[in-house]
Amino acid sequence: MTDEKKKGVIFDIQRWSLHDGPGIRTNVFFKGCPLSCQWCSNPESQEFCREPALFGDKCIHCLSCVEHCPHGAIHTSDPWIRLDYEICRGRCSRGAEQENAFCCTKACYAQALTVMGEVMTADMVLEEVMRDEGIYRSSGGGVTMTGGEPLAQPEFLLELLTAAKERGLHTVMESSMFAEWDKIQACLPYLDVLFMDMKLLPEEKHVKYTGVSNQIILDNFRRAAAYARTHRLELAVRTPVIPGINDTSGDIAAMADWIKKHLPGVERYELLPYHRLGRGKYRNIGREYQLGDIVPPSKEKMKELEAVVSKLGLRRE
Secondary structure, eight states: OOTOOOOEEEEEEEEEEEESSSSSSEEEOOOOOOOOOOOOOOOOGSSSHHHHHHHEGGOOOOOOHHHTTTTTOOOOSSSSSOOOOOHHHTTTTGGGGGGTTHHHHHHHHTOOOEEOOOEEEEHHHHHHHHHGGGHHHHHHHHEEEESSSGGSHHHHHHHHHHHHHHHEEEEEEEEEOOHHHHHHHHHHHGOOOEEEEEEOSSHHHHHHHHSSSSHHHHHHHHHHHHHEEEEEESEEEEEEEOTTTSHHHHHHHHHHHHHHSSTOOOEEEEEEOOOTHHHHHHHHHHHOOOTTTTHHHHHHHHHHHHHHHHHHOOOOO
């Protein structure tokens, strides 16, 4: 049995996923990430606390939210209301478990105002995940921990992985690997597959575009590879291909070569093309998208980069 007192913040549980591990899977999205990648497609995952989101196209201008907000953070505007996100984050988000937190969302008849993130126990998460138990058995699927950064909630992650294994589930984690090694090491025995994100190799570029150094990340890559050589753990490295940032043949060749030299036994290196599906989310949570109008890489460009990976002897899928 899991400890009901331990709780984590989850911002989505996505069923029927086909791209984040073998078979048909359920993805559990942890809220909170120590990185701030400029291309992030889930900006609602970055803050560690629950936060408000405004979907203006749903607003019917009933002004019920204005009446119910105790902090004066919501103002009338045209064609929908205007939300002062700084007040919300300072008052409601930091006291998210208080009874009157986010009263505006409870008063919003049109569901234009909502809360990103839910405080859950491991049992609550697994209850949702186990709805598709039969699908996992027939497809070879299971549960994938993603985010955000799962390792940013290490105790809750470990409890959830332990509970998943008690139920016989195949487990996968997607991680930037920006965490203390002992927190990572504690989770590895409960994982079947680990996807490690390599975003950029030069440290100065990594700091510029993600907000943190990659030295801890690369060191953890090496340690995870050493662990995998003596334990039953499949490793794969993934890189999001971002035009103008890491999309040259030289960029990809350098990362693939580093993998070959420093991660013996890791043969799988996946390139994920940048997409713009998350741009609209930034306005919903009061943030500005930093990459402007850059477009996804073409199919021809991706084939060119995948050929670089294959030439170095790494599998692409």
